[in-house]
Amino acid sequence: MSRLSSDFVAVRNLFRMREDVGEVTASLHRPVTDSSRSKPVPYDSFEWRQEPPPSNGVPRSAWNRQHKRLSRWHRPYTAVLVLLDLVSVVLASYLAATYLEKAKSGFQERTLGFLHGAELFYFFAYVVLPLGWLVLLWANGTYDRRYLGLGSEEFKRIVRTSVTVVACVSLLAFATKTQLSRGTVALVSISAVLFLLLDRVIARQVLHFARRRTGHGAHRMILVGTLPEALEVYTAVTRSPAAGLIPVAIHITDGYAAARGIETPVPVYAARDVLSLVREVGADTIAVCGSASAEPGELRRLAWQLEGTGVDLVVAPQLTDIAGPRVHIRPIEGLPLLHVEEPTLSGPGWLIKNLLDRVAAGIGLLLLSPILLIIAIGIKLSDPGPVFFRQPRVGHEGRTFRVWKFRTMYVDAEERKRTLEELNESDGMLFKMKNDPRVFTFGAKLRATSMDELPQLINVLKGEMSLVGPRPLPADDGDYLGDVRRRLLVRPGITGLWQVSGRSDLSWDEAVRLDLYYVDNWSLTYDLSILWRTIWVVLKRKGAY
Structure with missing residues (x-):
């Protein structure tokens, strides 16, 4: 009897050993053991017939992949x-x-x-x-x-x-x-x-x-992480359809309870094997969001599972709104450390930007002087009053200046504004209406083509503004505190990231986010890119009113 008891204990211990053997999983959760997969153990031999462990990587040749990449655009x-x-x-x-x-x-x-x-x-x-x-x-x-x-x-x-x-x-x-x-x-x-x-x-x-x-040339993406992190990444990638990233599902790592009662733009899954979910929804990319990417062991196992499957793996860290040139990877003993450089708001590049601003403004005023004269005559014929509209704005480091613009409203616009406050379509500090009755006909055409902004070249020539920078905000709306004040680290611009991203169609929070992104990631190349995009935005007349 004691012999049978000892044999039973030995068999039970072997089963426990089998249950403790972990499995490489693609779920970003701790492996779930399943002793039902174990094969029978002969009572008389006590030899364990263990299945071969899953492969941690697929042997393949760079010239002959076992699985073609799913996204082949x-x-x-x-x-x-x-x-x-x-x-x-x-x-x-x-x-x-x-x-x-x-x-x-x-x-x-x-x-x-x-x-x-x-x-x-x-x-x-x-x-x-x-x-x-x-x-x-x-x-x-x-x-x-x-x-x-x-x-x-x-x-x-x-x-x-x-x-x-x-x-x-x-x-x-x-x-x-x-x-x-x-x-x-x-x-x-x-x-x-x-x-x-x-x-x-x-x-x-x-x-x-x-x-x-048509959606061609795009990647179908599954977002993996907590629901708030996944929704934040969803908002970021869908903000630019030209990027070609289409989230089709969210796999949350904190269980269905976290998504209870919350409306989501795409289906939400939990406790699923990610690879099977990829096949189910027809995805070709997995994006690991936020805290889910902070578990190096799980992330490494997921990368192993994706080898040879043709599925791309991207990581969206919690560090957002930081452009690539400021981020450097410094691996230390296998740990990839993201080193974030400070924004470059001084030095030779900044000096070149200031010099180019002055030269371009001077040449622009000289070449555009006939057009400026024609616009001035058109304003005079449309409504009696001054040609230019000058308003105090907040500039570099909180200094105020008077911005130059062609007048596009009737002379009593400020008095009529009080009766239109409840019709304001902007959620921020600026007053915006798509069909503002204070704008006369010729002024509406100037706004649609952004030609009312041309006199701001005078501010650029004086060093109060730049060709590219955050939007200049009125000085009579109080002090700018918190995140908004950071945009005052640079001179405001005639055009900027907010203008090429939607202009007046953007919410106040979105406009501030774009301005801060520009401040944190400024470069000469970025300025040239914004100037180039400004041409197309002006031609399309998007968000100009």
């Missing part, structure tokens, strides 16, 4: 980019060849096998240079799907590649003692860069149009 898109880039460089070479009176003026009379003189020039111009340019574009990651369709990194890499091409051509000419026309090199390099940037902009606009209208 970038393949035809990249093929089109390669063709457009090739045409761009060939066109630049054609312009350079046309610029030359004789092909041999580009190179010395040298031979290369059966090529000599003009033939040698055309061989390099139409074969070697375009193919070499494409190879360097590929080597610099301009076809990497992570940079396609969004952000400025794609354009930065194109410019970097072009500099590399010029350096290689110059080095080759020096090594072969070839007298290369500097005018030819300059023309080819500058025109090629412009054509390359232009074809990327056009391709990106087509991609954005397809994403907004």
Whole structure:
């Protein structure tokens, strides 16, 4: 009897050992053991027939993946980019060849096998240079799907590649003692860069149009985390349809009780295996949000599970509204630490911004003076009174200044404002109405085209404003405290991130968030991007009233 009891204890202990063996899971929860999967244990041998553990990674070749990537929009898109880039460089070479009176003026009379003189020039111009340019574009990651369709990194890499091409051509000419026309090199390099940037902009606009209208070229995403974190990421990614991220489900890690009584824009799941949920909803991307990404062990196991499945894994940390250039990863003993740099609000870049503002404002006032005169005459004919509207605004570091604008309202607009307060359509400090009765007809046209803002070039020339910056707020609305005051660290701008993101259609909180994002992530490249986007926003007349 005692022998049978000891045997029973041994078998029970073996079962407990089996239950303690963890399993790699894709649920971001602690593994759930299931002893029902264990196979029978022979009583007379006590040998455990254990199933092979699940693989922590899929052996595969980079050239022969077991599973193709689920999101494949970038393949035809990249093929089109390669063709457009090739045409761009060939066109630049054609312009350079046309610029030359004789092909041999580009190179010395040298031979290369059966090529000599003009033939040698055309061989390099139409074969070697375009193919070499494409190879360097590929080597610099301009076809990497992570940079396609969004952000400025794609354009930065194109410019970097072009500099590399010029350096290689110059080095080759020096090594072969070839007298290369500097005018030819300059023309080819500058025109090629412009054509390359232009074809990327056009391709990106087509991609954005397809994403907004048809949903093609987008990623179907499952958000994993607590419900507030997932909803915050949902709001961020859906704010820009051009980014091509479409959340289709939320997998909450804190149970169904957290979502009880809360309306959600997409279905909510809990206690599910994420990989099976991916197949069920047809997703191709998993986004781990906030605190769920703070569990390195679980996140690492999820990454293992996704290897070879064709599903992308992205991590949305709790650190928001911080642009990439300010964030650096510093791995220490396998722990990836995110190092956040301070905003750059001084130094050479800031000095260049101030210099460009003054120069551009001066040239702009000089070139636009005939248009400004015509607008002034139109205002005088529309309503008697001053041409300009000058109002105190809060500027850099809380200093007040008087902003210059063309007057677009009747002279008694301020008195009539008191009777319209209840019709205010803005939830912030500014008074906004889409059909404001105080605006006369010609003034409405000026507002729709944003031409009423042109006199602010005077403020830019005086150093009170910048071409790009946060919106200048009225000075009679009291002191700006809290987060709003941070926007006073930089000079207000004629245009800004809020203007290219919706203008008056935005809520007050959203406008402040965009202004603060600009302050925290300012750069010269970012300013140029906003100026470029301003052109299209003005042409579309979106949110201008």
